[in-house]
Amino acid sequence: MKAYEIPGAEGGIDALVLAERPRPEPGPGQVRVRISASSLNYRDLATVETPKGRVPRFPLVPNSDGAGEVTALGPDVSEVVVGDRVAGCFFQDWQDGSITPAAMQSALGGGRDGVLAEEVVLAAHGLVPAPKGLSDAEASTLPCAALTAWHALIEKGGVKPGDTVLLLGTGGVSIFALQFAVMHGARAIITSSSDEKLARARELGAWQTVNYADNADWDQAVIELTGGGVDQTIEVGGPGTLEKSVNATRVAGRVSLIGILSGAAGQVSPTSIMRKSIALQGIYVGSRAMFLRMNRAIEAHGLKPVIDQTFAFDQAPAAYHAMRAAGHFGKLVVSF
Numbered sequence: 001m002k003a004y005e006i007p008g009a010e011g012g013i014d015a016l017v018l019a020e021r022p023r024p025e026p027g028p029g030q031v032r033v034r035i036s037a038s039s040l041n042y043r044d045l046a047t048v049e050t051p052k053g054r055v056p057r058f059p060l061v062p063n064s065d066g067a068g069e070v071t072a073l074g075p076d077v078s079e080v081v082v083g084d085r086v087a088g089c090f091f092q093d094w095q096d097g098s099i100t101p102a103a104m105q106s107a108l109g110g111g112r113d114g115v116l117a118e119e120v121v122l123a124a125h126g127l128v129p130a131p132k133g134l135s136d137a138e139a140s141t142l143p144c145a146a147l148t149a150w151h152a153l154i155e156k157g158g159v160k161p162g163d164t165v166l167l168l169g170t171g172g173v174s175i176f177a178l179q180f181a182v183m184h185g186a187r188a189i190i191t192s193s194s195d196e197k198l199a200r201a202r203e204l205g206a207w208q209t210v211n212y213a214d215n216a217d218w219d220q221a222v223i224e225l226t227g228g229g230v231d232q233t234i235e236v237g238g239p240g241t242l243e244k245s246v247n248a249t250r251v252a253g254r255v256s257l258i259g260i261l262s263g264a265a266g267q268v269s270p271t272s273i274m275r276k277s278i279a280l281q282g283i284y285v286g287s288r289a290m291f292l293r294m295n296r297a298i299e300a301h302g303l304k305p306v307i308d309q310t311f312a313f314d315q316a317p318a319a320y321h322a323m324r325a326a327g328h329f330g331k332l333v334v335s336f
Contacts, residue, residue, distance in 0.1 A: 003117030004316055005059035011051040013320040017059070024121040026074030031124045033086060036068040036136035038115050039307075039333045041144045041172065042259060045323045047109060056111060064090045064108040066115030067130055067139035068336075077124045085130040088115055089288050090143045092126035096289035104284075116316060118336060128288060131295045133302065141305040141331040142295070144285055145172030149234065150294040151286035152256035153180050157232045161185030164207075164226050166233040166248055168241060170197045173258060175306050175330045177234045178204055183301050189225060191218055197329050204306070219244035229253060239268055246272050246280075254279040306330030 001024075005017045026032045044063050047054050067087040070080050080086065091099070093106035105111040106126075113120070130139035153159050163186040167174040170192050181188040182205035190201045193213035201209055208225050212218040223229050229250035235242055236259035249255055255278055273280055286294075297303070308328040311319040313336045322332055 001118040002313075003061050004063075006048060006051050006055060006062055008058045009052040009055075011047075011049055013045075013048055013317050013324070016048065016062075016317055016320075018314070018316075019059070021117070023119060026072055026077075026121045028075045029077060029124055030074040030121050031070055031077060031080055031086075031127060032072040032119055032121050033066075033088070033127070034068045034071045034119050035066045035115050035117060035336055037140040037333050037335045038063045038066040039137075039141040039145070039172070039331050040319055040323050041065065042323065043144070044109055044114075045320055048320055049324075054110065060109070061113040061115070061117050061120075062109045063114040063116040063334075064088075064110070065140050065143040065145075066120070067136045067142075070127075071119065074121075074124075079124045080127060085136065085139070086127040087130050087139045087143055087291075088120075088122050089126045089128065089291060090147065090285040091287070092123045094287045095125060096287050099284065099287070116334065118313075125288070128291045128295060131298045133299065134305070137307060137310060137333045137335055138305045140333060141172065141307065142298075143291070145331065146176045146298075146305065147286040147291050147294060148258055148283055149173050149177035149180055150297075151290055152234055152258060152281070152283045153177050153232070154184070154294075155286065155290055156256065156281055156283065157254055159184050159186045159232065163187070163232070164189065164230040166222055166230040166245065167191070168234065168236050168245070170194075170201060170329045171236065171326075172331045173236055174234060175201075175204070178206060179303055179306075180297075181205075183297065183303065189222055189230065200329055219248040222248040226250070232256065234258060242268050243272065246276065246278055249276070249278060252277045252279075254281065256281050256283045258283050307333050309333075310335050 094103035167190040187207035189208045198209035232254040
């Protein structure tokens with residue numbers, strides 16, 4: 001079977017190798033899955049572009065998120081049967097409760113081989129049923145981006161009808177957060193440098209939009225729209241946007257720190273966080289139990305993930321280039 005590989009520490013999208021590998025056989029407690037679709041996250045792009053320090057061994061199969069069909073069971077597996085449609089969990093060994101250092105080592109496309117391969121072996125406890133009503137491509141968008149948004153907004157944030165939520169940009173996490181906010185009756189404000197993307201966000205139910213290219217003081221615009229700041233912010237930018245996100249959040253509000261799209265370097269003053277009694281929470285995807293709860297909500301509300309573009313398996317590098325270009329709205333998917 002074929003699999004993409006990051007061959008060594010000198011990375012880059014064009015260094016990816018499409019390799020032939022033996023068909024994997026599941027061991028005790030494991031399941032083989034024929035992958036039908038794999039979606040991309042910024043973390044996958046960063047791993048491909050700068051694998052040094054991120055990847056414990058080479059070659060490594062990239063990508064954490066995939067969905068497909070169970071094709072074989074190892075000994076002592078009772079959770080699934082051959083033919084089940086499933087999605088893999090980002091952290092194979094995070095079942096419930098708080099994350100642990102050991103569970104953090106079980107991330108697909110990082111500590112373990114990822115899913116940009118025709119067939120993969122995963123832990124039986126590291127799978128969830130694909131939600132009814134979703135295609136495999138749609139199900140493949142859920143393990144990282146959707147679950148991260150759900151964890152931040154629902155599990156930690158406890159969003160309620162009438163709450164105000166600030167979302168930065170129109171990538172996968174932010175668009176899922178928009179959909180979940182609307183699902184729960186919250187009012188979402190979303191930012192972008194593109195009026196076209198902001199118009200699409202309004203079609204999905206955004207309450208207000210702010211073009212940060214036209215308005216450098218977008219945090220002040222959010223304060224004016226809300227009369228003092230939002231209840232919670234889904235912060236995906238990192239040091240380049242965190243201070244403005246804190247400013248745009250009300251006193252005793254919550255900021256969920258998720259991404260570093262603006263880069264990892266930079267300084268953040270703790271003064272405003274302290275003075276405003278902001279709850280600043282780091283969010284790193286979520287557990288299998290959260291995934292199952294999220295999927296029940298997705299099925300109950302008929303939520304459909306937003307896929308911007310789909311690429312053929314042999315054109316997977318083009319999907320990474322598209323993510324680097326940052327022109328997408330929602331998710332990018334490689335379909336096998």
